Amino acid sequence: MPTIVDKEEKRRNIALSCRELLLEHGIKDLTISQIAQVAGVGKGTVYEYFSNKEDIVFEIISSFIMEHEKRLFEISEQEMSTKEKIYQFYFLFFDDDMYKKQLKIYREFIAITMTNPSKQMIEFSIECNSKIIAISGKIIADAIQKGELVEEAIHMVQPLAIFYTGLIVEEQKSALNAKEEITNLLDTLFILMEKKR
Amino acid sequence: MPTIVDKEEKRRNIALSCRELLLEHGIKDLTISQIAQVAGVGKGTVYEYFSNKEDIVFEIISSFIMEHEKRLFEISEQEMSTKEKIYQFYFLFFDDDMYKKQLKIYREFIAITMTNPSKQMIEFSIECNSKIIAISGKIIADAIQKGELVEEAIHMVQPLAIFYTGLIVEEQKSALNAKEEITNLLDTLFILMEKKR
Amino acid sequence: MPTIVDKEEKRRNIALSCRELLLEHGIKDLTISQIAQVAGVGKGTVYEYFSNKEDIVFEIISSFIMEHEKRLFEISEQEMSTKEKIYQFYFLFFDDDMYKKQLKIYREFIAITMTNPSKQMIEFSIECNSKIIAISGKIIADAIQKGELVEEAIHMVQPLAIFYTGLIVEEQKSALNAKEEITNLLDTLFILMEKKR
Amino acid sequence: MPTIVDKEEKRRNIALSCRELLLEHGIKDLTISQIAQVAGVGKGTVYEYFSNKEDIVFEIISSFIMEHEKRLFEISEQEMSTKEKIYQFYFLFFDDDMYKKQLKIYREFIAITMTNPSKQMIEFSIECNSKIIAISGKIIADAIQKGELVEEAIHMVQPLAIFYTGLIVEEQKSALNAKEEITNLLDTLFILMEKKR
DNA sequence: TATGAATGAGCATTCATTCAT
DNA sequence: AATGAATGAATGCTCATTCAT
Helix, strand or coil: CCCCCCHHHHHHHHHHHCHHHHHHHCCCCCCHHHHHHHHCCCHHHHHHHCCCHHHHHHHHHHHHHHHHHHHHHHHHHCCCCHHHHHHHHHHHHHHCHHHHHHHHHHHHHHHHHHHCCCHHHHHHHHHHHHHHHHHHHHHHHHHHHCCCECHHHHHHHHHHHHHHHHHHHHHCCCCCCHHHHHHHHHHHHHHHHECCC | CCCCCCHHHHHHHHHHHCHHHHHHHCCCCCCHHHHHHHHCCCHHHHHHHCCCHHHHHHHHHHHHHHHHHHHHHHHHHCCCCHHHHHHHHHHHHHHCCHHHHHHHHHHHHHHHHHHCCCHHHHHHHHHHHHHHHHHHHHHHHHHHHCCCECHHHHHHHHHHHHHHHHHHHHHCCCCCCHHHHHHHHHHHHHHHHECCC | CCCCCCHHHHHHHHHHHCHHHHHHHCCCCCCHHHHHHHHCCCHHHHHHHCCCHHHHHHHHHHHHHHHHHHHHHHHHHCCCCHHHHHHHHHHHHHHCHHHHHHHHHHHHHHHHHHHCCCHHHHHHHHHHHHHHHHHHHHHHHHHHHCCCECHHHHHHHHHHHHHHHHHHHHHCCCCCCHHHHHHHHHHHHHHHHECCC | CCCCCCHHHHHHHHHHHCHHHHHHHCCCCCCHHHHHHHHCCCHHHHHHHCCCHHHHHHHHHHHHHHHHHHHHHHHHHCCCCHHHHHHHHHHHHHHCHHHHHHHHHHHHHHHHHHHCCCHHHHHHHHHHHHHHHHHHHHHHHHHHHCCCECHHHHHHHHHHHHHHHHHHHHHCCCCCCHHHHHHHHHHHHHHHHECCC
16 A cells, blocks of 8 residues: 655645755755755655745745744734834834845745746735735724724725835845834824824 | 047947837846847947946936936926825826836846845945935925925835835736825825825 | 666766767867767756866866876886886877877866866876876886886986976977987986996 | 157067066956057057067067076076086076066966967977077086086986976976976986086 | 057856656 | 656857058
8 A cells, every 4th residue: 555645745844844945045046956855855756746946935935924924913912002013013024133034035036026927926925915914904903993093094004015015125225224214104104193182 | 540439428329229129128138139239239349338238238227217217307396286296206107108118127127136136236226216215305395395294294205215116016916006006105195294284 | 767877877978979079179169069969968968967068078088098097007017128118108199190189188188277277177187197107107116126227217207207298298389309309318318327237 | 750669669668568467467368458558559559569469478478588598598607516507597487486477477378379379379489498498508518518417418408498398387286396396306317417437 | 650449259057847767 | 656867048248350540
């Protein structure tokens, strides 16, 4: 009786075993050969579980995003002021050194999506964004309900997400400091958006 | 004695003759051979006036940026309400079909800068941004002085530029409509920033 | 499971199939395309077995050297007078028309090593020399032991090898005849080195 | 009345002004543009005085050789033992740090001659050698006449020149020390060649 | 006599993907 | 199910030399 392997699990295992590899080499310099070697399988086998290189890179980045999302959610659930939550929310990617490498990969992913926009990539990218928007939207909506922010604040959720993308892109140029920019924007917005009582 | 050519002018001419070529092929698929052919010179001649492929691509994109900047400046000088100016300012790149192709090239340029951040590229990129910020900053500053906007509005100039970058990146995904996003953001900001009298 | 090939053997086969090609074109004008075509494989395949062009050229030259070395060794083992052996030993490369082409390639190799001295090349070059020295050293040592040559003769082994290199370089200028020069040197040395009884 | 320039003199001046340039860059990386610039003339002008790049490089190397030759001649004329003279003669190129750079250029010249043996180059190369042989021949001949060396010694002059070329080639590999090799060879030869009285 | 603008040939190398076994 | 051997397209850049002025 042949060993029945759980396709889904093996797929995940291969991807997981290559997280560090991706962080080290970046997307472009990651080769299928390396992946196969680190995962301890043949190159052909990789293609049994992933349709192409993009596919496996997605899987790995996806695992980063999921982690990130989880942390973001935790922030949104913590006991702290709305203001505090929002600052922490947007700081997360830039504050924690641990995420610096992941951000670098994510930035590379954005760049690739910009020049080779496969349907697959775009969908994945949209999905990532939606999650960010959902969580930050929740925080803002709560604040509005509590009467801490004016109702118009809800319209800032999507712009903030777009700003966030812009920040990821521009931050690399070192002409600006991400955390300062976030602070500047949020400080200003709070002055404008806080409900006068 | 040989004819002395105006190096600066010939450089510009070669670049100008390749604008369409760049718009058609994009940065990556533009070859030096094509450039030389279209410019009507030898490949070696191209390298007399440009140090490498990047250099000539910069020059062409630069000519796009300068035009764009000029249009932006014209908008800032027009006789119209501050609000109108700002909307037109941010619409420009997305409103006019003529700029769609240029935007595509600029997006590709951003993507390349993200993955191969040569000093040259980054500086060029920062310079482009500065110009946008300078002009939009002027519009906002005027509005504040006229008492149309609250003083905090000036802190929104840089965030708006970053938002703009984000918009250029995200717009391509077709999950959002750039003009709608701009409208949404500006509408909301104006409600928040307009001085109550 | 795919066919497992003997990497070492295939490597040798590719190199062997290109011996004539190298002799015809020389190192500089040998292209990877030609190699792949003559070897009957794709260009990429060549790079599966060799890390770069240098690598394959080494392999081929190495095969020439090994042959040469073998012949030299045979000479050293033959039944003939020490004098005869030594003359034949140094004549070999210049005497046999068959080796003319190989010498030309080897000369080109030396020239390349002189201007682009990669560690790899230098080591290979040193190794080649060592072999020559080992064999000729053996012949001389035997002659000394038999009392045919004075003891000082052993110190001539290394100088003779250096002289040999010089001869390979100078011979090409056609201002001198390699065999005559060898005869001249050896004749003189034998007069000086032969043990007076 | 137009300025009559001494063609020969201007030619020499251009060459002389580029000695340092050649020592710094080496033959291959020396460009006509650099030469023209350093000499303070136009590129076309360089070709008025030299037929090609080889030609000017010859001229410069020639000036090095002439200097070297002069030093060698001085050694041959000095008041010292024949033995001493010969050691100094062969040491000169390797002993003096000042000549290290020149030797490097000369080595490069040899390498180029080996792969692109233009008639011009070969002739020049032969000429260089002749000079060395003439001077060393003189020293040896004198010694023979004085009865210091056996008559056969005269046959070692040409071999020594070839050995010298070999040494220049091999020395670079750093597998041997030029001065040690010279000492070894000369020591041995003197034992063999000195006239027993 | 002096000049400098114009030229153009030529080649190594990588790696995702396939498919025969 | 697993594998790994084979593949091949595609492009920037240099610099000696010429010759019109």
